[in-house]
Every structure is written in C-alpha cells, then in structure tokens.
Amino acid sequence: xSIAIDINNLTKQYDETAAIKNVTMSLEKDKIYGLIxxxxxxxxxxxxxLAGQSLPTDGNITIFNQPIYENKAALDQICFTAFFxxxxxxxxxxxxxxxxxxxxxxxxxxxxxxxxxxxxLNEFGLSxxxxxxxxxxxxxxxxxxxxxxxxxxxxxxxxxxxTGLDAGARHLFYDILAxxxxxxxxxxxxSTHLIDEASRLFENxxxxxxGSLVFNLPIDHIEAMSFLISGPTNLLEQIVVNxxxxxxxxxxxxxxxxxxxxxxNDELVSYxxxxxxxxxxxxxxxxxxxxxxxxxxx
Amino acid sequence: xxxxxxxxxxxxxxxxxxxxxLSTIILVNISVQFFVMYMANGSFTDISIISVISPLWGxxxxxxxxxxxxxxxxxxxxLNFNSRRKDILISGAILNAIIAFAISIIILLLLYTFNTxxxxxxxxxxxxxxxxxxxxxxxxxxxxxxxLMFTLSNAIYFISTVFYRYGIMYGLSAIALFLxxxxxxxxxxxxxxxxxxxxxxxxxxxxxxxxxxxxGSWQMLSKAEIKKSSFKKRDILVLALVVALLAFxxxxxxxxxxxxxxxxxxxxxxxxxxxxxxKQFNVTDEKYLYINWRSKVDSGSIQLQIMNPLNExxxxxxxxxxxITKIPLSAGTWTYKISIDDATEGNYKLNALxx
Numbered sequence: 276x277s278i279a280i281d282i283n284n285l286t287k288q289y290d291e292t293a294a295i296k297n298v299t300m301s302l303e304k305d306k307i308y309g310l311i312x313x314x315x316x317x318x319x320x321x322x323x324x325l326a327g328q329s330l331p332t333d334g335n336i337t338i339f340n341q342p343i344y345e346n347k348a349a350l351d352q353i354c355f356t357a358f359f360x361x362x363x364x365x366x367x368x369x370x371x372x373x374x375x376x377x378x379x380x381x382x383x384x385x386x387x388x389x390x391x392x393x394x395x396l397n398e399f400g401l402s403x404x405x406x407x408x409x410x411x412x413x414x415x416x417x418x419x420x421x422x423x424x425x426x427x428x429x430x431x432x433x434x435x436x437x438t439g440l441d442a443g444a445r446h447l448f449y450d451i452l453a454x455x456x457x458x459x460x461x462x463x464x465x466s467t468h469l470i471d472e473a474s475r476l477f478e479n480x481x482x483x484x485x486g487s488l489v490f491n492l493p494i495d496h497i498e499a500m501s502f503l504i505s506g507p508t509n510l511l512e513q514i515v516v517n518x519x520x521x522x523x524x525x526x527x528x529x530x531x532x533x534x535x536x537x538x539x540n541d542e543l544v545s546y547x548x549x550x551x552x553x554x555x556x557x558x559x560x561x562x563x564x565x566x567x568x569x570x571x572x573x
Numbered sequence: 574x575x576x577x578x579x580x581x582x583x584x585x586x587x588x589x590x591x592x593x594x595l596s597t598i599i600l601v602n603i604s605v606q607f608f609v610m611y612m613a614n615g616s617f618t619d620i621s622i623i624s625v626i627s628p629l630w631g632x633x634x635x636x637x638x639x640x641x642x643x644x645x646x647x648x649x650x651x652l653n654f655n656s657r658r659k660d661i662l663i664s665g666a667i668l669n670a671i672i673a674f675a676i677s678i679i680i681l682l683l684l685y686t687f688n689t690x691x692x693x694x695x696x697x698x699x700x701x702x703x704x705x706x707x708x709x710x711x712x713x714x715x716x717x718x719x720x721l722m723f724t725l726s727n728a729i730y731f732i733s734t735v736f737y738r739y740g741i742m743y744g745l746s747a748i749a750l751f752l753x754x755x756x757x758x759x760x761x762x763x764x765x766x767x768x769x770x771x772x773x774x775x776x777x778x779x780x781x782x783x784x785x786x787x788x789g790s791w792q793m794l795s796k797a798e799i800k801k802s803s804f805k806k807r808d809i810l811v812l813a814l815v816v817a818l819l820a821f822x823x824x825x826x827x828x829x830x831x832x833x834x835x836x837x838x839x840x841x842x843x844x845x846x847x848x849x850x851x852k853q854f855n856v857t858d859e860k861y862l863y864i865n866w867r868s869k870v871d872s873g874s875i876q877l878q879i880m881n882p883l884n885e886x887x888x889x890x891x892x893x894x895x896x897i898t899k900i901p902l903s904a905g906t907w908t909y910k911i912s913i914d915d916a917t918e919g920n921y922k923l924n925a926l927x928x
Contacts, residue, residue, distance in 0.1 A: 328799035350655040358653035382579035383654035
C-alpha cells in the first residue's frame with residue numbers, strides 16, 4: 276500500500292470557529308475517495324489545505340512524503356481548480372475565454388494532456404472561444420472538470436464538480452472519470468452531495484462532520500456495516516441491543532433501526548429467523564443518519 | 574524560471590483590457606495636445622514640455638498604481654494553479670521592475686524629445702538642466718525615475734497584499750500609513766525635484782525602500798490563502814488609529830522648504846524698458862542659499878545679482894542663462910536683485926531656498 280497523502284492532526288481555525296479539528300488520516304495512491312459531509316462540514320477547507328491553497332493552523336500534510344508548503348515538487352502533483360467557484364472569480368476573469376483557462380492550465384501542469392483536453396471540450400460541447408461571462412454555471416463546472424482531468428495530476432481534487440450540470444452531463448462526467456481513471460490511475464478526492472449517484476465511483480469514503488473526521492473507510496466495508504433492520508419493536512430492542520444504532524423510527528408496534536456496525540453472517544441468519552426484515556442501508560441515508568447523530572450528541 | 578512565462582501570460586490575460594484602455598487614453602491625450610498646440614501656434618516649437626508631460630505623468634502614475642493592483646488580483650488564480658507564493662511575489666516584483674524601467678525610459682525620451690523641439694524656457698527636472706542633457710545626467714534621471722517608479726509600484730503592491738490578507742480596514746490603514754510616510758518625505762523629494770543633488774544616493778535609498786516593500790509583501794503573501802480576508806468590525810479601530818497618525822504627520826511633518834526667502838518668482842514679458850526687483854532676506858546663522866535660475870531675452874538684458882550684508886555682489890548671472898548653484902551665507906541681511914533693461918521677449922524663473 277503506497278500512501279499518497281498523509282494528514283496529521285490537521286486543524287484549521289477561523290477566528291472562533293474550527294473548520295477542521297485535529298484530522299488524521301492517510302490516503303492511498305491510485306484510489307478514488309468520496310469526500311462527504313454536510314454544508315459547512317469542512318470539505319472545501321480540507322481540499323484547499325490539501326492543495327496548499329489554505330494553510331493549516333496546526334498539524335501537517337505530506338504529499339508522497341513531501342511537505343506541501345511552498346514545495347514545487349509536491350504542488351506539481353496536485354490539481355484543484357477551486358477558484359472557479361470563488362465569487363470574485365467572475366470579476367477577475369471577465370476578459371477570459373475558455374481557451375484562456377485551458378492555455379493557462381497547460382502552462383502550469385507538468386503532465387498536461389492537450390489532446391484529452393480538446394476531446395473533453397468536444398464531448399461537453401464547450402467552445403474554446405466562448406467568453407467566461409457568457410458561460411452558465413454548468414459550463415463553468417465543465418471547464419473546471421476539463422482542467423482537472425486533462426491535468427493528469429497524480430492527485431486530483433474535485434469539489435462538487437457537477438454544480439449546475441444536468442443529469443445527462445453529470446453521467447457523462449462520471450463515465451469519463453471512470454474510463455480515464457481506468458486508463459490513468461491516480462488519487463482522486465471527490466466531494467459531493469449527490470452521494471448515491473456518485474458512490475459507484477468511490478473506492479473509499481471519507482465522512483467529515485463539523486470539522487471532525489467521522490470515518491475513512493473502503494466502501495465495501497461501509498456497505499458491509501450498513502443495515503436497515505425492521506420488525507416488532509420489542510423484538511428489535513432485544514436483538515440489536517449491542518449494535519451501534521444510528522437512527523431509529525417507530526410506527527405503532529413496529530420499528531426500524533439503521534445499524535452501522537459489524538454484523539456476522541450467523542447474526543444475520545438469526546435475525547431473519549427471528550422475523551426481522553434486513554435491508555442494505557444506502558450511503559446517502561447512512562450519511563444523513565450519522566451526521567444527525569453527531570449533531571444530537573454535541 | 575519557467576514560472577515567469579506562465580505568470581506573465583496570466584498577468585497579460587488579466588490586464589490586457591486595462592493596458593488597452595490606458596494606452597488609448599495616453600495616445601488620445603498626446604494627440605489632442607499636439608493638435609491643439611499646432612492649431613494655436615502653427616508649429617511644434619512652442620510646445621510646453623510641462624503641459625504635455627503633466628497629464629502623461631498622471632497616466633503613467635495611474636499605470637504604476639493600477640498595474641500592481643492587477644498583479645495582486647491574479648494571486649488567487651495563480652495559487653489555484655499551484656504557484657508558490659514566493660514565485661508569485663518574484664514574478665510580480667520583476668514585472669513591476671520592467672514596467673518601472675519602461676516608464677522611466679518613456680519619461681526620459683519625452684524630456685529629451687520635447688526639449689529638442691521646444692524653444693520655451695528650459696526646465697529643471699529632478700535637479701537636472703534638461704537643456705544640458707548629458708549621458709551622465711540622463712543616466713541619473715533614469716536611475717532616479719526608476720527608483721521612484723519601482724518604489725511606488727512596490728508600495729502599491731504591498732498595500733494590495735495587505736488588503737488581500739487582512740481585509741479592507743487594514744488595507745485602508747496601510748494606505749494611511751503610506752500617506753503618513755509620504756507626508757514626511759515629500760518635502761525632501763520636492764527639494765530633490767527642484768535642486769537635484771545626490772540623485773544617485775536618493776535612487777539607491779529608493780531601491781532600499783522598494784526592497785523593504787517587497788519584504789513586507791512577502792510577509793503578507795507567505796501566509797495568504799485563496800480566500801480573501803473578510804471585514805471585521807474591530808478592524809475599524811486600527812484604521813482610526815492610523816488615520817490619527819496620518820493627521821499628525823500631515824500637521825507636523827517636516828517642511829524643509831521653509832525659509833525666509835520668497836521661494837519662487839517668475840516673469841514673462843514682450844517688452845520691458847527698465848525694471849528692478851529687489852528682495853531682502855535675513856540670515857541668522859551660517860547657511861546655504863540654493864538657487865536655480867533660468868532667463869531668456871531676445872534683446873536687451875536681464876540680470877540676477879545676490880548681494881551679501883556688506884552689499885558686495887557675490888553672484889551674478891545675465892542674459893540667456895540657466896544655473897543651479899549653492900552660495901554660502903553668513904549672518905546678516907542679504908539681497909537678491911533682478912534687473913531688466915530694454916528687454917524684448919523676456920522670460921525668467923527663480924527658485925531659491927535657504928537651508
């Protein structure tokens with residue numbers, strides 16, 4: 276297992292608010308990570324720090340064992356085109372055309388693939404001559420996606436890259452990402468709110484809530500721990516008493532519980548024999564329940 | 574140094590409209606001035622260098638102010654493309670230097686060209702007699718102009734970094750601090766403008782100040798992030814304190830041009846039979862009288878004399894002349910006298926300072 280990104284005790288403080296609290300994790304090379312969390316959870320702040328665009332208040336980040344701050348060798352490994360989402364960008368780029376962004380990116384990324392960039396522009400139907408001020412939100416996202424993918428950066432960070440994209444364009448993006456990743460493996464961290472839609476791409480999922488890391492686990496592992504168990508309330512309470520319940524709903528004498536815990540095959544068989552109904556819990560629902568649980572615990 | 578090409582292309586993309594507008598205004602401005610002067614005089618020989626250069630100066634200084642702001646506005650974009658903060662600073666400082674040098678060359682060429690064409694009274698510019706431009710004096714002017722422009726652009730760049738890093742209140746405070754500094758040093762530069770002397774050392778001093786501004790910009794940029802700082806109410810206090818400092822500086826800033834001699838006198842006439850302008854001034858202890866004098870007449874005479882307390886003439890110039898000089902003064906009542914006799918198409922200017 277080769278480590279691409281190592282994060283140690285990372286903290287980011289804005290005045291009184293801690294956007295990121297003491298996060299420690301390691302991210303492997305050539306894997307797609309889904310970064311999920313509620314609005315204001317600290318996803319974008321974390322990505323900015325990974326790209327060296329924001330600086331940690333405490334802790335450190337290394338990229339392929341190299342510190343990132345002012346380190347050209349480490350920075351050249353990363354692509355994070357977050358500036359397109361910056362509100363002041365529209366004013367700055369008023370005279371820019373799509374080709375200006377592409378040409379700029381070509382000068383900065385050492386592994387830049389111009390043919391792939393042209394191909395992506397064609398696939399998204401984006402004219403290089405189009406002025407930035409005439410681009411819709413979706414088209415701005417497309418420019419960002421084209422740069423991110425054509426950069427061929429060993430670490431590619433995507434912050435809600437589908438903003439403004441319609442369902443068709445989003446699925447085109449997922450397909451292109453999956454295909455390109457297959458041909459050119461790299462470490463991708465992909466923050467999203469459309470969890471179920473994008474989860475087919477994820478190999479690992481990072482959940483952060485209120486600046487803290489909740490988990491960083493392989494998606495198979497998460498799926499193997501996420502269950503929705505329903506049945507008579509009294510029976511349910513007896514059987515799942517030792518499991519980590521992240522959500523509970525009751526209707527009359529019946530209840531359903533969302534469990535995020537290890538359940539052995541023997542236990543599953545015994546639950547079924549006892550008359551309980553067991554379903555897989557979607558990643559989206561698990562995310563909603565876990566973050567709600569965290570907030571209640573605060 | 575590959576990053577320079579990438580950064581310069583970004584700066585160009587971001588500022589091309591600004592450059593286009595600026596060059597259009599300069600071109601239109603100069604063309605209109607030439608046209609009006611030609612229509613009024615029928616030739617270019619009476620073009621006043623001052624009237625042409627003044628608006629141009631405004632535009633050039635506008636460039637020196639506008640351009641560093643444009644450079645700084647590219648900071649988040651460059652950071653977005655993995656540029657190191659120090660590379661951004663270096664490319665900004667290099668571009669500032671290139672522009673400062675280009676503008677200094679433009680000013681020098683303008684001074685040289687207009688002085689060649691113009692038949693008006695020759696001017697002093699930063700202590701150099703433009704009519705007597707030598708290679709040495711041109712290099713001094715270039716050096717000094719470059720120092721001034723480079724300092725100005727780096728000061729603006731520094732202020733822009735403060736705006737970016739700490740928000741509007743600290744940015745305004747930085748402007749107020751800069752103006753406070755100017756309030757203290759502007760009299761010195763005024764003297765330099767009129768009297769010259771020590772151009773090389775002043776240019777060197779300006780470069781050192783520029784380096785300090787660059788260092789200050791590094792201090793700001795080294796921890797700057799992609800997000801700009803937002804406004805905080807408590808920052809108003811900082812601004813209030815710095816504005817108070819500015820008020821103090823403006824009120825009590827040094828004024829080395831103060832002297833008991835009328836600092837400036839001039840005259841222009843078609844014909845004057847006889848005229849004598851006498852002015853006495855008291856000197857309390859040993860000082861120097863600095864004089865720059867320009868005079869021109871088609872016929873007749875015009876003369877400047879400086880008399881000591883014993884009424885002896887210690888300095889005298891007449892006719893078509895121009896001079897920058899320094900006269901040691903002793904305590905007592907001194908006199909300067911401008912005498913005009915049967916002169917046609919006359920023109921004179923006297924600047925004087927005791928210090």
